[in-house]
Amino acid sequence: MxxxxxxxxxxxxxxxxxxxxxxxxxxxxxxxxxxxxxxxxxxxxxxxxxxxxxxxxxxxxxxxxxxxxxxxxxxxxxxxxxxxxxxxxxxxxxxxxxxxxxxxxxxxxxxxxxxxxxxxxxxxxxxxxxxxxxxxxxxxxxxxxxxxxxxxxxxxxxxxxxxxxxxxxxxxxxxxxxxxxxxxxxxxxxxxxxxxxxxxxxxxxxxAGKNPHTVRAAKRLLDLAGRVELAEGFAAEQTEVKALIGSPNQVEAVTASFEKRTPVFED
Missing domain, CATH: 3.90.226.10 (2-enoyl-CoA Hydratase; Chain A, domain 1)
Known part of the structure; x- marks a missing residue:
């Protein structure tokens, strides 16, 4: 049904x-x-x-x-x-x-x-x-x-x-x-x-053309805003960014930007 x-x-x-x-x-x-x-x-x-x-x-x-x-x-x-x-x-x-x-x-x-x-x-x-x-x-x-x-x-x-x-x-x-x-x-x-x-x-x-891991991390963080204490939100922010830095999709975002081409991200 x-x-x-x-x-x-x-x-x-x-x-x-x-x-x-x-x-x-x-x-x-x-x-x-x-x-x-x-x-x-x-x-x-x-x-x-x-x-x-x-x-x-x-x-x-x-x-x-x-x-x-x-x-x-x-x-x-x-x-x-x-x-x-x-x-x-x-x-x-x-x-x-x-x-x-x-x-x-x-x-x-x-x-x-x-x-x-x-x-x-x-x-x-x-x-x-x-x-x-x-x-x-x-x-x-x-x-x-x-x-x-x-x-x-x-x-x-x-x-x-x-x-x-x-x-x-x-x-x-x-x-x-x-x-x-x-x-x-x-x-x-x-x-x-x-x-x-x-x-x-x-x-x-x-x-959909952005790094999906970045977008999902941003959604998780923004959904915490106002619902948890600032210290918890700030800590979550650091956890998310540390996971993103140096990841394949983050490297691809930087590389594609410098090479002036459309990035190809993995899900």
Whole structure:
């Protein structure tokens, strides 16, 4: 079921992941949750992947939880996103949390390309990416309050890192829908582009041309910032740079630069 909801192609080190339920605005149902988790887990260990682009088929990124799931909640049935993932090893345990946070756990950079709606759980999936590129008129919202709920797919913990605690509270308490341009102004999105998928793929290809060990080390370090004490972060920085200095890919980067040619890196 999961594979029907999410497509994956890999070319020249770039993984192109697409939520593939456009007739339902890529809404989250059990199959979509499964597809996101399965695909993300595969990419955590897929050799040769140097960058990932995450987008939605059709006009929307993801409109949030499928209305059928809301009916299940209203009738006191189990909400799919709350089901525990029995094999989860990271901090996220519930299925919905895994579907969003697995993208943060991929060693390579992940770029979310957002057009149309990214609402509720759809927005939380995008929060798992390292970079978010949006159309100026995209519509984003922490929508859960509309349904009498809270963001429960890691959003309460990740959103304040991007926009600050006070803005995160305002967006969460009101469910206000914001445009792509406002999302950029608030820090929720990285930048706006009329064609975010093309822009994300171009950026991914650029990243894929860099030393993959350097990029992954940089992601690990930047993900520590603000989450650990400075002494731990500084020590990690030294550990990473010592591993890079003199490594084959680092030597290749220097050699190619001096020889004015495109470097050839090993994964």
């Amino acid at each position: 999961g594979e029907q909801r999410v497509s994956l192609t890999i070319e020249d080190g770039v993984a192109d992941v697409r939520l593939s339920r456009p007739e339902k605005r890529n809404a989250l149902d059990p199959g979509m949750f499964a597809g996101l988790i399965e695909t993300g887990e595969r990419l955590k260990n897929e050799p040769g992947v140097r960058a990932v682009v995450l987008s939605g088929e059709g006009p929307d990124f993801c409109a949030g939880l499928d209305f059928g799931s809301f009916r299940a909640i209203a009738s006191n049935e189990t909400r799919p996103a709350l089901e525990p993932d029995q094999v989860a090893e990271g901090p996220a345990k519930a299925t919905g949390q895994r579907a969003a946070y697995v993208w943060a756990e991929i060693p390579a950079p992940v770029i979310a390309a957002i057009r149309g709606h990214a609402l509720g759980g759809g927005l939380q999936v995008a929060l798992g990416a390292d970079i978010r590129i949006v159309t100026p008129d995209a519509r984003l919202s922490v929508l859960e309050v509309k349904w009498g709920l809270i963001p429960d797919m890691t959003g309460t913990q990740l959103l304040p890192e991007l926009v600050g605690r006070d803005v995160a509270k305002e967006l969460t308490f009101t469910g206000r829908v914001i445009s792509g341009d406002e999302a950029v102004a608030l820090g929720l999105a990285t930048r706006a582009d009329a064609d975010p998928v093309a822009a994300a793929l171009a950026l991914a290809r650029e990243i």
